[in-house]
Amino acid sequence: MARRRTYTVAMVSDYFFPQPGGVESHIYQLSSKLIDRGHKVIIITHAYDDRKGVRYLTNGVKVYHVPFFVIYRQTTFPTVFSFFPVFRNICIRERIEIVHGHGSLSSLCHEAILHARTMGLRTVFTDHSLFGFADAASILTNKLLKFILSDVDHSICVSHTCKENTVLRASLDPLMVSVIPNAIVAESFRPRNYRSSPRAGANGFQPDPPARPLAPHEMITIVVISRLFYNKGTDLLTAAIPRILEEHPNTRFLIAGSGPNAIDLEQMIETNVLQDRVQMLGPIRHEEVRDVMTRGHIYLHPSLTEAFGTVIVEAASCGLYVVCTQVGGIPEVLPSHMTTFAKPEEDDVVAATGKAITAMRAGQVRTEKFHDQVKKMYSWSNVALRTERVYDGITGTISEEDFYGFDIGGYNGSRIRDFTLIDRLKRYYGCGIWAGKLFCLCVAIDYLFFLFLEWWFPRENIDVCPDWPRKPSADEGSSSVDGDAKRASSRA
Structure with a gap:
């Protein structure tokens, strides 16, 4: 029997402990269960009061609190490019393979996905919200979502209604969106x-x-x-x-x-x-x-x-x-x-x-x-198993036929995104007459900034972090992390 592949994943969102909430709990519980299955998972979020730098939570969940300015409801001020040097440094130090963003209104999430694609990393986005189509705030949010998800490898929604909403808002192919619900620690x-x-x-x-x-x-x-x-x-x-x-x-x-x-x-x-x-x-x-x-x-x-x-x-x-x-x-x-x-x-x-x-x-x-x-x-173990299958699908660990459930050879070709700049620009150009050109300009600048960072601060000069020591077993059936989850927001 072939050994199951493990991944190094970065969960990125503005919303995390110590702030309480459904997205915050989802990120922590999913990360913990993925760690139980043998994966390496870190979390990147912004600083909360005096909680800055690197913190460790129960079960070895490593959290990077980036000191960025918060403007509204724990969302950081969008800067597009200023997050790139810090994000690149973290990804190289932790040897990240997959960047998993959470939250339609999270600036860190969107910027991380953009930079991850520029760096040649696989990306996943989980949507936890519903938005309208008529008011000004929803129109701007939907346009931003269309920009980011045009080049994401796969999206996850927490309900079928959420999937319909996200597909319409971002003009996505429904095959590129999976439904994986939330869960609780019963x-x-x-x-x-x-x-x-x-x-x-x-x-x-x-x-x-x-x-x-x-x-x-x-x-x-x-x-x-x-x-x-x-x-x-x-x-x-x-x-x-x-x-x-x-x-x-x-x-x-x-x-x-x-x-x-x-x-x-x-x-x-x-x-x-x-x-x-x-x-x-x-x-x-x-x-x-x-x-x-x-x-x-x-x-x-x-x-x-x-x-x-x-x-x-x-x-x-x-x-x-x-x-x-x-x-x-x-x-x-x-x-x-x-x-x-x-x-x-x-x-x-x-x-x-x-x-x-x-x-x-x-x-x-x-x-x-x-x-x-x-x-x-509802079980977080089941949520982690289904999320792991998404990772398998976007990395080519399993065939597209196994991932999507049918042969998609005659259905617009392969679903695995190409990293080449010209192909990325083609995807962004179709986002609108004026928006498409703006998005292409943004991606081109991001790519040039990446080349500058590679020259100015070579990755060979960045120390690689040692992994958190784990037990040999990759599948620890029932872990004590569920019982400790309620203490995650206060453990530093």
Whole structure:
């Protein structure tokens, strides 16, 4: 049996720990599982406060914190070329073969992919977001995405809806985009009624008997954990909470998160005198999410746009019944018996939440089985295995027929991108009448800058970093890294 090939991969994004979030957790968990499979993975992101230079996280995940200026929502100021010397130095020091960028709005991600192609490295892009097509911000973002993805080797989206959106925004060949969903560490999101028991199974936990239906006088807690921004439906939440509490007296809200719209929630609480029924916890760390969720019965997710929605999987794993808006890729995430869907409208959110409260009181929803079901559906090991297959496909380790599932000989030829400058310029030139010429100019300058760096600071003068010592086994079945993931944001 042929030995499986391993790769040296650089994950690049503006979004990483200690900032909490779905993209941040995705990058860390995927990197950890790829390391467990024998690959070498480093992470490149910008500096966070005093977190600069090189840091090591659990499982030997090496993080480069580049001191770049942050302008908005932890995104660095786009400079196009100033990142190249630092990026080239890191890639040579770490002997990088594949650059894997994350996030449509991440400047570091886009610049890294551009420079990686100039250096002759394979590239992969993962999109975690949905964008529109009409407003000015979306038009500019889509044009930038088209520029970067014109020459990327392969793209990954976290849901089928996200794939459709990305294909349209960047005018991509659908064959060049794979769907690999997010996942969670199920052991870190156990329900409240899971307790350690010597008689338990292999996971060390044993569920208690099913909970009884809630009586009419018992308090139901609705949990909301989200960044308090407009696109997360904070305005919708602000309008719906007073109505929900008025219609259902023995109900309260627990809200965790921060953002510019937090002031609207605070004003709503003051205006309606709801201090005893709505508790705002402010920002919480990733390791505190499970503790907050297990204090509730229902999780409300009123987002206006969402590519996947990892937090609703975490909520279901904690044994909460989920009420969420039917937008983006959310309908793909959980089966219907775990969720109640609502239109992104105030009246429908109120009605759906009321329906969920009634179902919980009547004992119609058996949430005690949610955790085991979610554990079987989502696994980071599976995500790493599928991502590794993408790496195999773009490097030619497996044939294109094996990668795409059929013979593509008569389907516009090979899908493996050529590194020659003339072929790259041809791909960029087709991005638009004026934009194409601008993109070609940018790529040409980037190539000349690369030649200058090769002359000014030869790669022979750059020291190669020793690899983190690993066990001989390339496939470590279940690693303790999952249990340690919740501490990654605080471990330096």
